[in-house]
Amino acid sequence: xxxxxxxxxxxxxxxxxxxxxxxxxxxxxxxxxxxxxxxxxxxxxxxxxxxxxxxxxxxxxxxxxxxxxxxxxxxxxxxxxxxxxxxxxxxxxxxxxxxxxxxxxxxxxxxxxxxxxxxxxxxxxxxxxxxxxxxxxxxxxxxxxxxxxxxxxxxxxxxxxxxxxxxxxxxxxxxxxxxxxxxxxxxxxxxxxxxxxxxxxxxxxxxxxxxxxxxxxxxxxxxxxxxxxxxxxxxxxxxxxxxxxxxxxxxxxxxxxxxxxxxxxxxxxxxxxxxxxxxxxxxxxxxxxxxxxxxxxxxxxxxxxxxxxxxxxxxxxxxxxxxxxxxxxxxxxxxxxxx
Amino acid sequence: xxxxxxxxxxxxxxxxxxxxxxxxxxxxxxxxxxxxxxxxxxxxxxxxxxxxxxxxxxxxxxxxxxxxxxxxxxxxxxxxxxxxxxxxxxxxxxxxxxxxxxxxxxxxxxxxxxxxxxxxxxxxxxxxxxxxxxxxxxxxxxxxxxxxxxxxxxxxxxxxxxxxxxxxxxxxxxxxxxxxxxxxxxxxxxxxxxxxxxxxxxxxxxxxxxxxxxxxxxxxxxxxxxxxxxxxxxxxxxxxxxxxxxxxxxxxxxxxxxxxxxxxxxxxxxxxxxxxxxxxxxxxxxxxxxxxxxxxxxxxxxxxxxxxxxxxxxxxxxxxxxxxxxxxxxxxxxxxxxx
DNA sequence: TTGAAAGCGCTAACAA
DNA sequence: TTGTTAGCGCTTTCAA
Numbered sequence: 001x002x003x004x005x006x007x008x009x010x011x012x013x014x015x016x017x018x019x020x021x022x023x024x025x026x027x028x029x030x031x032x033x034x035x036x037x038x039x040x041x042x043x044x045x046x047x048x049x050x051x052x053x054x055x056x057x058x059x060x061x062x063x064x065x066x067x068x069x070x071x072x073x074x075x076x077x078x079x080x081x082x083x084x085x086x087x088x089x090x091x092x093x094x095x096x097x098x099x100x101x102x103x104x105x106x107x108x109x110x111x112x113x114x115x116x117x118x119x120x121x122x123x124x125x126x127x128x129x130x131x132x133x134x135x136x137x138x139x140x141x142x143x144x145x146x147x148x149x150x151x152x153x154x155x156x157x158x159x160x161x162x163x164x165x166x167x168x169x170x171x172x173x174x175x176x177x178x179x180x181x182x183x184x185x186x187x188x189x190x191x192x193x194x195x196x197x198x199x200x201x202x203x204x205x206x207x208x209x210x211x212x213x214x215x216x217x218x219x220x221x222x223x224x225x226x227x228x229x230x231x232x233x234x235x236x237x238x239x240x241x242x243x244x245x246x247x248x249x250x251x252x253x254x255x256x257x258x259x260x261x262x263x264x265x266x267x268x269x270x271x272x273x274x275x276x277x278x279x280x281x282x283x284x285x286x287x288x289x290x291x292x293x294x295x296x297x298x299x300x301x302x303x304x305x306x307x308x309x310x311x312x313x314x315x316x317x318x319x320x321x322x323x324x325x326x327x328x329x330x331x332x333x334x335x336x337x338x339x
Numbered sequence: 340x341x342x343x344x345x346x347x348x349x350x351x352x353x354x355x356x357x358x359x360x361x362x363x364x365x366x367x368x369x370x371x372x373x374x375x376x377x378x379x380x381x382x383x384x385x386x387x388x389x390x391x392x393x394x395x396x397x398x399x400x401x402x403x404x405x406x407x408x409x410x411x412x413x414x415x416x417x418x419x420x421x422x423x424x425x426x427x428x429x430x431x432x433x434x435x436x437x438x439x440x441x442x443x444x445x446x447x448x449x450x451x452x453x454x455x456x457x458x459x460x461x462x463x464x465x466x467x468x469x470x471x472x473x474x475x476x477x478x479x480x481x482x483x484x485x486x487x488x489x490x491x492x493x494x495x496x497x498x499x500x501x502x503x504x505x506x507x508x509x510x511x512x513x514x515x516x517x518x519x520x521x522x523x524x525x526x527x528x529x530x531x532x533x534x535x536x537x538x539x540x541x542x543x544x545x546x547x548x549x550x551x552x553x554x555x556x557x558x559x560x561x562x563x564x565x566x567x568x569x570x571x572x573x574x575x576x577x578x579x580x581x582x583x584x585x586x587x588x589x590x591x592x593x594x595x596x597x598x599x600x601x602x603x604x605x606x607x608x609x610x611x612x613x614x615x616x617x618x619x620x621x622x623x624x625x626x627x628x629x630x631x632x633x634x635x636x637x638x639x640x641x642x643x644x645x646x647x648x649x650x651x652x653x654x655x656x657x658x659x660x661x662x663x664x665x666x667x668x669x670x671x672x673x674x675x676x677x678x
Numbered sequence: 679t680t681g682a683a684a685g686c687g688c689t690a691a692c693a694a
Numbered sequence: 695t696t697g698t699t700a701g702c703g704c705t706t707t708c709a710a
Contacts, residue, residue, distance in 0.1 A: 007484075008461075008483065008484065010702090010703055010704085011703065011704065012703080020680075020681085021680065021681045021682075022681085022682095022703090022704080022705090023680075023681060023682080023683095023705080023706075024679085024680060024681075026704070026705060026706085027679095027680085027705095030705080034679075034680095035679070035680080036680085039679080039680080051483075053455065053458050053459045054459060054703085054704075055459065055460075055461060055703055055704070056459055056460065056704090057396045057399060057400060057405065057461065057703085057704090058686090058703035058704040058705090059686095059703080059704050059705065060396060060686085060704090061396060061397055061400060061685095061686045061687065061688090061702090061703080061704070061705095062685075062686050062703085062704050062705045062706080063686080063704085063705065063706090064686075066396065068439070071440065075425070076415065076421050076424045076425050076428065077418060077421040077422055077424075077425050079416060079418070082415050082416040082418075082421050083416055085415045085416075085440065085442070086414070086415050086416050086442055086444075089415065089440055089441075089442035090442070090444070093442070093452070093453075098439045098456060098460065099439065099440045100407070100437045100438065100439055100440070101410065101424065101428055101438045101439070101440040102428075103424075103425055103428035105429070110432065113432070114432075116392065117437060119347075119392050120393065120394065120395055121394075121395065121396060121437065122347075122394060122396065145346075145347060227621075227622050253622055257624060279618060279619065280618065280619060280622050282566070283566050283589075283592055283619050283622065283623070284622070285596065285624070349686090349687055349688085350687065350688065351687080351688095359696075359697085360696065360697045360698075361687090361688080361689090361697090361698095362689080362690080362696075362697060362699095363695085363696060363697075365688070365689060365690085366689095366695095366696085369689080373695075373696095374695070374696080375695060375696085378695080378696080393687085393688080394686095394687055394688070395688095396687085396688090397686075397687035397688040397689090397702090398687080398688050398689065399688090399702090400686090400687080400689095400701095400702045400703065400704090401687085401688050401689045401690080401701075401702050402688085402689065402690090402702080403702075
């Protein structure tokens with residue numbers, strides 16, 4: 001029943017059908033300006049008739065350039081990384097590259113396995129969200145001729161490009177907004193401070209508070225950044241602040257629920273800002289004002305910086321690109337006085 | 340500062356270093372049994388010394404086999420598809436294939452573009468969640484020699500393999516559970532019935548009710564399967580059922596919120612079952628009892644069926660594999676009488 | 679403007 | 695057991 005898959009046409013077949021040489025066909029396809037218009041048309045007809053599609057693998061063998069990019073992520077089902085993947089896929093598609101999905105699944109040996117695979121395939125480069133901060137393996141990849149761009153991690157600029165979101169700015173705009181909306185006694189509900197993102201967001205919060213003489217800032221650290229711990233913290237709170245900045249939306253969702261339990265109204269009594277604009281932010285009882293990160297842009301930019309490095313090796317200079325987050329206004333904060 | 344990426348070693352370099360011919364090196368790598376142990380060791384030393392990694396692209400050119408699989412999805416950031424991707428990535432990795440991520444983004448012309456790319460690359464096959472039910476484009480892919488496995492969509496078995504979750508069973512176990520927990524007047528809050536999943540889940544619900552003489556079943560259709568519409572429906576409900584089956588968790592989350600607004604207690608007054616076990620299911624006020632689909636298994640199985648077709652072309656017979664969903668018990672239903 | 683021919687890195691007959 | 699050699703499908707000098 002299956003149609004016998006005809007062996008795909010090769011460039012030779014096209015040449016024969018059009019009555020020209022293979023190099024002419026190649027020229028029609030790659031440097032059309034070099035070839036007579038009438039000949040070109042004959043060739044194109046043959047291409048269409050034979051349903052010819054060139055084989056970039058074979059071409060790459062000759063030219064030395066492959067057309068695949070690796071995307072190495074800890075976990076595709078994590079929405080943050082999925083958004084990076086989407087941006088990267090868009091950019092790769094636009095530029096005619098194919099994207100090889102490498103799901104390292106938090107296993108360093110698997111990440112390493114993918115690195116080897118990328119070297120084998122002579123991938124043109126890779127966008128990677130590395131599992132560990134240890135840069136040795138990454139450096140080895142570079143030495144093997146695979147340039148890489150780090151996403152969501154910093155990298156010494158002389159080592160290569162990287163993209164990330166400015167978490168300090170994120171913390172700052174979150175708390176600035178609370179201040180603008182009239183809160184003066186701010187609590188930061190944070191995750192483990194050894195996590196760079198958490199430390200940065202807190203630092204941003206401090207910056208914002210410092211700019212307002214009368215304001216004060218407190219911090220409480222949750223063991224894990226989950227709804228459950230947010231809830232816990234709300235229950236345990238002794239005296240209520242009038243503004244809370246949670247460094248992720250899960251904490252914020254739990255916190256809101258805990259406050260509701262205690263009869264505390266959001267945003268009337270306490271205003272809350274979350275972080276991440278995760279799905280949950282719009283699903284909780286009081287929808288969350290939160291910080292949105294342009295994550296797709298990260299993925300897109302990473303691929304584009306990689307291609308710049310690859311295609312313009314000489315003029316390329318490494319770049320550390322930091323994206324600005326933005327605030328999404330919803331119901332867990334009051335509207336600005338001016339509005 | 341950059342180490343000049345030394346041009347990677349070729350099989351010839353290894354041969355020279357080991358003082359043997361290229362074919363011996365090739366044999367050591369591919370059919371070690373054919374070669375003298377001592378020679379093999381010399382070769383392996385040379386491989387290590389030169390840090391040689393074979394180039395599967397070049398090999399594929401010779402053998403005609405590539406080692407990449409396409410994964411064509413409407414949207415990686417959708418958690419359902421992301422879970423498929425994860426399963427597929429795991430399986431591909433285990434079998435030594437690379438997975439090319441094709442994010443069609445709901446754009447048919449882009450999906451088509453990816454199909455062409457897969458043909459160009461001589462991908463060994465593809466796992467695809469097609470945008471439209473129209474099978475013509477898919478058939479063309481097969482004819483071009485790219486076997487495919489459909490995920491989350493049915494396909495006539497003679498056309499190829501497919502994997503999906505049994506939505507009828509899902510609807511049935513959901514409602515069966517409501518009945519078992521003492522509910523007798525069941526409402527299905529459904530999405531558009533022209534969506535196969537919705538129709539199937541409702542059919543499963545009917546099957547369950549039919550088995551219980553005294554039970555009755557009602558249905559209300561939401562315009563969209565969102566939290567907002569779930570909320571709406573809860574508000575508009577005239578007389579309350581004692582069990583509600585929502586065909587997705589967003590609807591269920593909204594419904595619970597709406598019921599809470601009206602002072603209706605879940606699960607004391609009304610029991611609720613959702614569908615999908617999305618993140619939100621454990622985040623709502625009353626955590627949702629819901630139907631969990633083994634989506635990663637779909638992705639994994641799809642890749643494995645594809646490889647079976649590719650590697651055992653002769654003995655392969657197409658298969659339509661249907662996975663059984665399971666119930667996740669949480670707080671929106673009462674515990675079973677027996678417990 | 680076109681074509682002939684070499685070769686990218688590898689595998690697989692076939693010969694030695 | 696090992697080596698020689700002819701391609702896989704394409705690009706790219708170089709010559710015509």
